[in-house]
Amino acid sequence: MLDTSAVEALIETCSLEAALRSFGKNHRLTITERVLEEYQSGHRLTIDVNAVKRTFNEAAVIISEELLPYFHFDRSSGEISVISYVIQTPDACCVIDEEFARNVCKIFGVDFTGTVGMLKMMLREGALEMASLRLIREKLRRSRFYLTAQLLNELR
Numbered sequence: 001m002l003d004t005s006a007v008e009a010l011i012e013t014c015s016l017e018a019a020l021r022s023f024g025k026n027h028r029l030t031i032t033e034r035v036l037e038e039y040q041s042g043h044r045l046t047i048d049v050n051a052v053k054r055t056f057n058e059a060a061v062i063i064s065e066e067l068l069p070y071f072h073f074d075r076s077s078g079e080i081s082v083i084s085y086v087i088q089t090p091d092a093c094c095v096i097d098e099e100f101a102r103n104v105c106k107i108f109g110v111d112f113t114g115t116v117g118m119l120k121m122m123l124r125e126g127a128l129e130m131a132s133l134r135l136i137r138e139k140l141r142r143s144r145f146y147l148t149a150q151l152l153n154e155l156r
Contacts, residue, residue: 002095004038004078013143023127032081
């Protein structure tokens, strides 16, 4: 279950549609309807909705009521929809980068990783080649997608 920033980083910034589709043969790559809406309404130079729809399954989600206080009773964020989906779906994992949402995941015992964790998993399972990591790391470093130097160094 991917959040909007991870979808944007993997599809647009890193151009990994083919690698994600390969990885998706063994993993159910899912985004919520809200994440797709956020992605489509983004203010970026490129928005490849067709790549997102080819790569990810879309899921409708009922927001988990216990999450509402953490999100100021606002049901509209991609993060609350992603975390709600994972709470309701055994064996699912959030791919979420925002620190606040990751802290909510910890409170509720929800499995999570980030974009870098997803890339490392794709590498371990052969959906990415080690040689492509330098280019991916450089694309992420130059993008508006923020990753710490420590996280970028994990892609070596």
